[in-house]
Amino acid sequence: MGEFELIRNYFAAAPCAQAGDGVALGIGDDCALLAVPAGEQLAISTDTLVTGVHFADPCDPFLLGQRSLAVAVSDLAAMGATPVAFTLALTLPAVTADWLDAYARGLNQMAQGCGVRLVGGDTTRGPLSLTMTVFGRVPAGQALTRSGAQVGDLLCVGGDLGNAAGALPLVLGQRTAPAAIAEPLLAHYWSPQPQLALGQALRGKASAALDISDGLLADCGHIAKASAVGLLVEHQKLPLSAALLAFLGENAARVAAVSGGDDYVLAFTLPPAHLPALLAEGWPIHVVGRVVAGQGVTLLDANGQDITPNIRGYQHFQETP
Structure with missing residues (x-):
């Protein structure tokens, strides 16, 4: 042919x-x-x-x-x-x-x-x-970019995190799980649903945005750099699905949520005044942190201590020491 x-x-x-x-x-x-x-x-x-x-x-x-x-x-x-x-x-x-x-x-x-x-x-x-x-x-002029985050904005995501990373052992045949656990994880990996409607709803509201492909911490680093701000991510506020928790357990699920790739949900910064109306409209928005003066992305535990891991996400061309 x-x-x-x-x-x-x-x-x-x-x-x-x-x-x-x-x-x-x-x-x-x-x-x-x-x-x-x-x-x-x-x-x-x-x-x-x-x-x-x-x-x-x-x-x-x-x-x-x-x-x-x-x-x-x-x-x-x-x-x-x-x-x-x-x-x-x-x-x-x-x-x-x-x-x-x-x-x-x-x-x-x-x-x-x-x-x-x-x-x-x-x-x-x-x-x-x-x-x-x-x-x-x-x-014109309404595209969401990475460069508008302001100190005092909320850091938000548009859905559960870590599902695709959790599915990877299933995809590779390294583990099995009951259908009730495996199917939602595999669906997120193979058939992610682009959050088109949410992105359009955020026009004129979100100050910066991107989709999470390489991991929450790694991708939020792009917002922090482009906007010349710091981002604080609160470990206890990460939205985790029941399937991911059942499959990996809480500790591993939280690692997948911050460092695992292929989520394809939106991460964005939002002035607090816009949050109530968006939630009232039913958008799946989860506040996971905030924008502060400074630089980079910091992961905080429940006591406010820095627990940022060395590996923040996937990189195609990782530099070696």
């Missing part, structure tokens, strides 16, 4: 690849054409997933299709953007019809759930890797 036949059979005909809102021209030409309404800006982000680094090989291609798009769309949520379109650069060691069919179905299901359309990409031969570029739109 040639490149163009592969694209036509498995991707171009998918429901998520059809023209729609924001897409003036999709797959079939040298470029796609996106229509951005007047007064809005285009938000763009690229994510690459590599076999053996971001996912085990072999793995379920349907679930991989969901995960590979969700982690990219989560960046749009972090900016408060509305999804429009995405491209896929797919590198395959070989063309396997069953694998491609399952991957395309998972990709399409996540795309339709997120309201984002496939508008192009590329295919080539090589070690399995997946590169997504996502496009969204946001009213």
Whole structure:
């Protein structure tokens, strides 16, 4: 099967690849054409997933299709953007019809759930890797960034932490657990749900935001640096799911919550005056700390003592001493 036949059979005909809102021209030409309404800006982000680094090989291609798009769309949520379109650069060691069919179905299901359309990409031969570029739109001047946190703001997250890190032993086949425990953890790992609606609700309210991909402490460090502030995280306020606690126990669950990657929930700073209305609207917001003068991120125990671990999250190119 040639490149163009592969694209036509498995991707171009998918429901998520059809023209729609924001897409003036999709797959079939040298470029796609996106229509951005007047007064809005285009938000763009690229994510690459590599076999053996971001996912085990072999793995379920349907679930991989969901995960590979969700982690990219989560960046749009972090900016408060509305999804429009995405491209896929797919590198395959070989063309396997069953694998491609399952991957395309998972990709399409996540795309339709997120309201984002496939508008192009590329295919080539090589070690399995997946590169997504996502496009969204946001009213001019209202994008959430990492650089606006102010002393006195609250540090908040948009949901339970550590579930994906807790799922990793299950994903790798190192441990097993009853379905009531394993299923919610695995669902969070394979099918994270980008917090698009929450990101849009935070426009004009949150002073800084990002999505948690490499661990709470590591990612909040980006806010602290960009905003030139310090962040205090209170260990006892971390939201932990019942499944994670049952699977890991409290101590290990808290380690996963602060240092484990792949949560894909939003972390953001918020002036206290905005919190009551957001909670009244039903948003899953948990206050886990506060913004202070200083620099960096500090983890505090129940007595206010510094218990910040040396390993704060995942880094692709860790410097060695």
